Amino acid sequence: MSIKVSDLLKHNFTLIAGEGGLNKDVDDVYICDLLSWVMAKAKQKSAWITIQSHVNIVAVALMADLSCIIIAEGVEAEKETIDHANEEGLPVLNYAGSSYEAAIELYHLLTT
C-alpha cells in the first residue's frame, strides 16, 4: 500500500522542513548513512532514514528521487539543511527513536 509523507505525521515523526512536499508518495524505506550507497541502492519514492543531518543529504534525496528524509535518534538538523529542504519542498522529519524503531513504524504504515 502506498502512503503519503503526510501520513507519517500522524505517528511519531515530526516535520521540521519541506512542508511543500508532504503530498509525495512513500513506497519503500531505505536505511543508510553512506550517501553514495543511498544513491546506488535506495529505490525511488523511498523514505530515507539516516543520522546524517548536514545540508548535503537534501541534494542526495533529490538526486535519487526519494520522498523524504527521516533523521533518527533525535539528531537535530543543521540550519542549512532546513533552509535548503524548505526551498526544495523536500520533507525532512525528525524521529526520536533509533533507525530500527523508525523502520518498524514505517513497516506497519506500509503494510496495513
Add this chain to the structure above:
Amino acid sequence: MERLAASYRLDYDVRARDYVSGGEVSSALRAILKQLSLPPDLVRRCCVACYEAEMNIIIHSFGGHMSIEIFPDRLEMIAQDSGPGIEDLQKAMQEGYSTASEEAREMGFGAGMGLPNIKANTDYFDIQTGKEGTTLTMKVLFLKKEGE
C-alpha cells in the same frame, strides 16, 4: 512531452572542500531535466552521475569545472579538475575503495561508490587521470521518446 527546441548548456566552477555548495550543479541539471518531462528513472540516472562527479571534485581535487550539455536525445557531461589525479584508477573503480578524508567520511561520503555509481548510471563513461588532473566524460542517452 515538452520538446527541446535547442540544447541547454551549464557551466560551473566547482571549488575544493566546498561541501555546503555540493549539489549546486546537479540541482541545476535536475531542474532542467524535470522541465523536459523525461521519465523519472532517467532523471535520477543523470542526476546521480552528475552529483557523484561534482562531489568527487569537491572531496578529492584542487578544484575543477563541470560542463553539461543537454541535447534532445542525450546528456553529455564533462567533469574536469586540476589534480592531484587518481593514484590507482583500477582500485578507485572498485566498489568500497575510497581515499576520502576523515572529514568527508564523517559526512557520509567516502563509501567508495562514487565512480562505480557514475559508471552504472551512464551509457558512456571515460576517465583520464594524471597528476595534472582528472577528466570524466559521461553520456546518458534518452532512449525512450514518449509521445512521439
